[in-house]
Amino acid sequence: MLPITQVWKHNLGAEMSRLDRALFKYKVMSIDTEFPSSIRDTPRDGSETTRYKDLKFNVDVLERDTSFGAWEFNFYFDLAEDLCVFESVELLKKNGLDYDKHAREGIYMSGFTKIFTAVLAKHRDLFWATSHGLYDLAYIPGLITHCSIARFTSLLGTVFDRDVDVKYMTRFCEGLCGGELGLSKLANILRIEREGGAHLAGSDSLLTILAVAKVDKVTR
Template identity: 45%
Template structure:
C-alpha cells in the first residue's frame, strides 16, 4: 500500500495532475478533504436543516478554499497515492476568516505565506481538474468524512458559482458533479460502537485501530485516513456495495448520479432480483428493508418498516467493480470562459 503524500504547488501542478489522471484508471475511489478558514456562522447543534443549509451557503460563499486533499484507492485496499493541492488567493490580512481556525492550521504545519507565493491558481486548477472529471466520468466513487462542507467547497471551486439555493438543488448539482458519494459520518450511524455517528475522525480512527499517516488538519493526511477508515468499516461491519450510497451527513435529499430527477421522492426498485433484500437508509432514522416481489416487474417494493414515512430508491448498482482501463466520457465539458460550467 502506497503511503506517499505528494504536496502539489504551482511548479509541479501539471506533472502531478497527469499522475492523478493515470492513477484514476486503476484506483477509481476518491476520498477527499478540504481546509478552509473556519466557520463565520456556527450553526446550533439542534438547528433545523433549513438553518444549517443557510449557514453552509453563507460560510462557503464568503470564504476561500485553502487546501484540497485527495487519496485514490480501490476496493481491495490498494492505495494509489495521496495528493495535497495548495491554493493561492487567501490573504490573512484582507480575506474573511476565523482567527482561531487560521491559528489551528498554522499550528498543524500550514505555511500560509508559502501558499501565497507558490500556491496553485484556482482557475488553472479547475481547467485541468474538470478535464479529468470529463475523462473519468461515470467511473468515480467519492468518499468523505462529514463531507457536506468538503463537497460544497469543491462544488463552488469547480462550478465557479455560489452554492445552490436549497438542499434539493444542492443534491442535484452534487449528483451531476460527484455522481456517487459516501459519507463515513453518515455510515457510522448504523455501525455498532461508533456512537450513532456522533463522533469525529480521530476518535473513529482510534476505535477502529487505524493509524494516521501525516499530520491532522492537513487535507492530504485527512483524505488518506478517510480512505483507510472506509475500507476498515467495510470489512469490520460487513457493509455491502451500495449500502448508504448517496447520503451526506446533515443533508436529507439523496444524491443520485446520472439521474434525470432527484431521488428524494418515492421510486420503485429497478430490476431487483426476486426476493432480494436491499438495505436503504431512510434519513435520518435507520435502514429500511425493501423486498422486490417476483410476480410483477412493474409493482413497487413493499416495506416491512411502517413506523415512519418510507422513501424507496432505485436499486443501487454495485460500487466496487473491476473496471477495464478508462476511456473518455464526453458528457462533462471543460470549464467555459464565462466563469461557469454546465454539468
C-alpha cells in the same frame, strides 16, 4: 502508507496529469478540505434551508486547502486579505500549515478549476469517500456558487452519484459512539495509523479512505 504529494502552482500541471493517469486504474477518490473555519455558524436545530444558506455563504467567501487521494492541493490564501477565524488559523498553523507559502506559491482557483474539471470529465465512474463531508463536496470549485438549494442537490447527485460518508456509516456500528466522534478518534478505535498531521487535508483524506474500508467490513 502512501506518501502525500504536495501540490503548489509550480507543479500543478504535472501532478494533475499524474492524478489523471491514476484514475484510469484506481476508482475510489477520498476528499477532505481544510479551511479557516466558518464565518457563519449554523445552529444545531437549523432548518435545511438555513443550513444550505450558511453552507453557501461559507463556501463562497472562504479559501480552502483540498486533497484528492494522496495529493494535497494548496490554494492561494493571504491572511492579510482573506476572511478567516483566528482560532482556526492558529490550529492549522500548529499542525504545519505555512500561510506565508500559501500566499507566495498557492494555486489560484481559476487555474485549478479549469484543469480539474477537464480531468473529472474523463472519470465519471468514481466512487467518492468523505468524513462528515458536506462541506468537502461543496468546495469542489464551481459547484455551489449561484446555486439554489434544489440545483445544489441535483448537482451533488450528478457529480457525486456514488458517495459514502464514514461518519454516517459509524451510526450503525456498535462501539463507535453512534457516529458522534471525530476522524482521529475513529482511527484510534479502528487502530488505523495516520500518515502526516491531523487537520491537514492530505492526511485526513488518506485516513478517511482507510476508515471507510475498515467500517465497510464491519457493516457487511
